[in-house]
Amino acid sequence: xxxxxxxxxxxxxxxxxxxxxxxxxxxxxxxxxxxxxxxxxxxxxxxxxxxxxxxxxxxxxxxxxxxxxxxxxxxxxxxxxxxxxxxxxxxxxxxxxxxxxxxxxxxxxxxxx
Numbered sequence: 001x002x003x004x005x006x007x008x009x010x011x012x013x014x015x016x017x018x019x020x021x022x023x024x025x026x027x028x029x030x031x032x033x034x035x036x037x038x039x040x041x042x043x044x045x046x047x048x049x050x051x052x053x054x055x056x057x058x059x060x061x062x063x064x065x066x067x068x069x070x071x072x073x074x075x076x077x078x079x080x081x082x083x084x085x086x087x088x089x090x091x092x093x094x095x096x097x098x099x100x101x102x103x104x105x106x107x108x109x110x111x112x113x
Contacts, residue, residue, distance in 0.1 A: 015039070016050040023058055035101070038065075059104075 019039055026035050039047040048064060055062035063078045075093040079086040082100050087093050 015041075015046045016053060019047075019050045019054050020058070023054055023060060027058070 019037070022037050026037055029035060039051055041047060051062050051064070054060065061078065061081050063074070063081050065074060065077075069077070072090050072093070075090060075097060076086045078097055079093060079100075082097070084096055084100060087096055
């Protein structure tokens with residue numbers, strides 16, 4: 001069945017392959033480069049499904065974001081996904097996230113919006 005001119009199954013498989021390639025590049029990046037990916041696009045193209053699938057396959061945290069979230073709200077939710085109680089200040093939360101990511105070598109963070 002077509003949606004916005006694309007076959008839904010083909011679009012779903014394409015987004016999984018593109019997102020998987022993106023995450024692999026992030027995991028193989030140089031150590032000094034950031035390691036986060038964001039999937040964005042039209043509703044219904046399978047971004048959230050692809051992100052959930054890939055995060056399970058590649059040992060990545062999956063944080064599903066809302067467009068109205070502040071940086072603080074994002075960090076609070078990322079920490080909850082990591083199983084960490086968020087600190088009181090944004091700077092401390094950022095430190096918590098960085099420390100957790102540093103513990104998991106070869107690890108990346110995948111976000112979808």
